[in-house]
Amino acid sequence: MKILVGLISLIAVLLVALAGPLYKFGMIELATAFAGFKFGVFAGIAALVLLVIQLLFKRNTASVGSALISAVLAITAIAIPVSMMSTAKKVPPIHDISTDLANPPTFVAIAPLRADAPNPAAYAGAETAEQQRKAYPDLKTLHYNQSQPELIEATKQAVENLGWELVNIDVDSGIVEATDTTAWFGFKDDVVVRVTDNDSARLVDIRSKSRVGGSDLGKNAARIGTFINELDSVLAE
Template sequence: MKILVSLVSLIAFLLVALPGPLYKFGILDLGTAFAGFKFGMFAGIAALILLGIQVFFKRDTVRLSSALTAVVLAAVAIITPLSMMNTAKSVPPIHDISTDLINPPEFVAIAPLRADAPNPVEYAGEETAEQQRKAYPELQTLTYTQSKSELIKATEQAADNLGWELISTDTSAGIVEATDTTMWFGFKDDVVIRVTDEGSERLVDIRSKSRVGGSDLGTNAERIRSFIEELDDVLSD
């Protein structure tokens, strides 16, 4: 029984831990990868049930170290999918976030890189904008007093600090485009930052869009928040 509990808990953990890297390196498709989470959660529950049976009916075979290991592995397998599902319920099912919902910054240099992406390069539309207004009302156009060239340079530095891949910079147009690759699944999300003159001030808008997936689980909004914080840190140095 001890071996069975250990084996099932390990399988449960692997079904949750491996789909991301396997998808990232092109071994699994996205649907199969997500299916792994479901089966991993079920296997985790099964491992805990088997452990309970072992504790109640074969207590003399229980070893604290192996039991704790099984509990930890099973807990990870159960909690990870549940956490993702809870997050999905708490955020709108959108994947295109912009600080300017009327005239979102457009992807130019990145457009060819998204040619085969399931999510088109064009802005998702008013329905998405309305959902964003309700979920992320704090994400709005930023105002700075620095020059356009200073802001472009700071934008490049902030993007580099965040580990983004810089794709293109057009200082005269005030456009910086970059790609952020998520660590676990290797999802590529694209970002465009636009700097425009408004009298003696500069307006900065950021747009972040996923290449795949209907819901981004709040990732794009969080990416914009992180960029704003990093940009402000760079400018304050």
């Protein structure tokens, strides 16, 4: 019984933990990876049920160590997908976030890189903008006193500090484009930063968009927030 519980617990956590890397390296499709999450949860629940049965009716076959390890593995397998589902319910099912909803920065050099992506480079539209306004009301155009070249250079430094892949810098257009690859699944999310000279101030807008997926689980909005903090930190040096 102890071996069975331990084995099912291990299988459960592996189904969840390996889903990302297997997709990242092209060994499985995204749908298969998410199926792994589902079966991981089922296996985790089964492991906990069997563990309870073991502790109630076959206590002599269990040890504190094995029971604890099995419980931790099973709970982990359940907790990760459940946490992601909980997050998905709290944020809008969108994947294109911009500080300027009336005139979002456009992808230029990155556009060809997204040619085969399920989510096109074009802005997602008015419905997405409305959902963003309700969910992330604080994301707005930023105003800086530094010159456009200074802000472009600071943006480049912030991108490098964050470990993103720098794709394009166009000083004349005030555009910086980069790609952020997530660690677990290897999702590629693209970012474009636009610096506009507005007489007494420079306006900075950031747009972040996922290449795949309907909902980004709030990742793009969080990414923009992280970038703003990093940019301010670079400018303060």
